Amino acid sequence: MNPQPVTTALQRPQLTPPNGANKVLLHSCCAPCSGEVMEAMLASGIDYTIYFYNPNIHPKKEYEIRKDENKAFADKFNIPFIDADYDMDNWFERAKGMEFEPERGIRCTMCFDMRFERTALYAHENGFPVITSSLGISRWKNMQQINDCGKRAAEKYPDLTYWDYNWRKGGGSQRMIEISKREQFYQQEYCGCAYSLRDSNAWRREQGRETIKIGTKYYGFEDKA
Numbered sequence: 001m002n003p004q005p006v007t008t009a010l011q012r013p014q015l016t017p018p019n020g021a022n023k024v025l026l027h028s029c030c031a032p033c034s035g036e037v038m039e040a041m042l043a044s045g046i047d048y049t050i051y052f053y054n055p056n057i058h059p060k061k062e063y064e065i066r067k068d069e070n071k072a073f074a075d076k077f078n079i080p081f082i083d084a085d086y087d088m089d090n091w092f093e094r095a096k097g098m099e100f101e102p103e104r105g106i107r108c109t110m111c112f113d114m115r116f117e118r119t120a121l122y123a124h125e126n127g128f129p130v131i132t133s134s135l136g137i138s139r140w141k142n143m144q145q146i147n148d149c150g151k152r153a154a155e156k157y158p159d160l161t162y163w164d165y166n167w168r169k170g171g172g173s174q175r176m177i178e179i180s181k182r183e184q185f186y187q188q189e190y191c192g193c194a195y196s197l198r199d200s201n202a203w204r205r206e207q208g209r210e211t212i213k214i215g216t217k218y219y220g221f222e223d224k225a
Contacts, residue, residue, distance in 0.1 A: 011170075012043050012171070012172075012175075013170055014044050015040060015044035015046060015165070017046060017132075018130055018161045019129065021130045021161070022047050023047050023048070023128055023129060023130070024046055024047070024048040024049075024130045024131070024132060025119060025122065025123040025130070026048050026049065026050050026131075027051050027053065027116065027132070027133040028051065028052055028134050029066075029133070029134055030069070030134075030192075031069040031070040031072075031073045032180040032186075032187070032219070033137050033176065034134035035183065036167065036175045036179055037132075037134045037137060037167050038050070038073070038074070038079065039175075040172070042077060048079065049081075049128070050070070050080065050081045051123075052070060052081065053087070053115055053119060054066070055086055055090060055091035055114070055115075056193040057192040058088065058192065058194040059194075061214050061215060062188070062215070063192075066188065066192070067083065069186055084118060091111070091114065091193075092194075094110055095107055095110065095111075095195075099195055100195075101195075103196060104142045107195065108142075108191075109145060112145065112149035113149050113152065113153065115133075116133070116150050116153035116154075119153065120153040120157060120162075124157040128160075129160060130160070130163050131150065131153075131160065131161075131163065132150070132163035132164075132165060133150060134167070136167055136168070137167040137168055137172060139168070140191070143166065143168075150162040151164065177219075181219045181220045184218050185218065185219050186219075187217040187218055187219050188217075189212045189217060190212060200212060
């Protein structure tokens with residue numbers, strides 16, 4: 001049985017992709033961030049496909065958890081799920097010299113550029129007129145930074161538009177959490193890259209807290225062994 005879409009006091013608006021298009025390629029970073037985006041587009045009758053390309057996620061165990069959970073949620077709604085290459089070595093090569101840049105800095109711009117470049121290329125080659133991403137729904141991310149990268153990638157192709165919809169508004173952020181709890185999604189504790197994991201654990205040690213344990217924390221549950 002398919003899960004019932006979450007409803008809140010702030011109901012979802014009817015969504016219309018740019019230029020009246022009804023075929024969208026959704027770059028997804030993880031199930032918690034994409035859950036609301038997926039259900040919102042379904043509620044508006046938008047035909048979309050998920051494109052999972054996130055070579056930044058490290059280690060491989062974390063990557064597999066996020067990818068498998070995202071695919072399982074897509075399967076519940078019969079949404080096509082494109083599993084792109086992990087491409088981790090390429091990501092580390094492009095990150096050289098940026099290992100100690102802060103989050104929301106130039107390393108993150110590089111990371112967003114890399115993911116959007118591949119998303120835009122796939123969309124162009126497979127007849128998708130619009131791309132968008134679940135990245136911007138997270139309050140931990142700089143939405144303008146993400147949108148700039150998305151637009152830059154799409155501008156390379158005259159047949160492609162980046163949809164810069166604010167997925168946080170109208171209760172989107174609240175529904176994102178509600179869906180994550182309903183589905184008992186994995187609750188990741190860092191953005192995904194090795195440098196974020198390193199810095200997050202360094203901060204935890206300074207605060208006298210335990211370091212991050214991969215694959216143990218889930219929405220609605222205490223830590224799993």
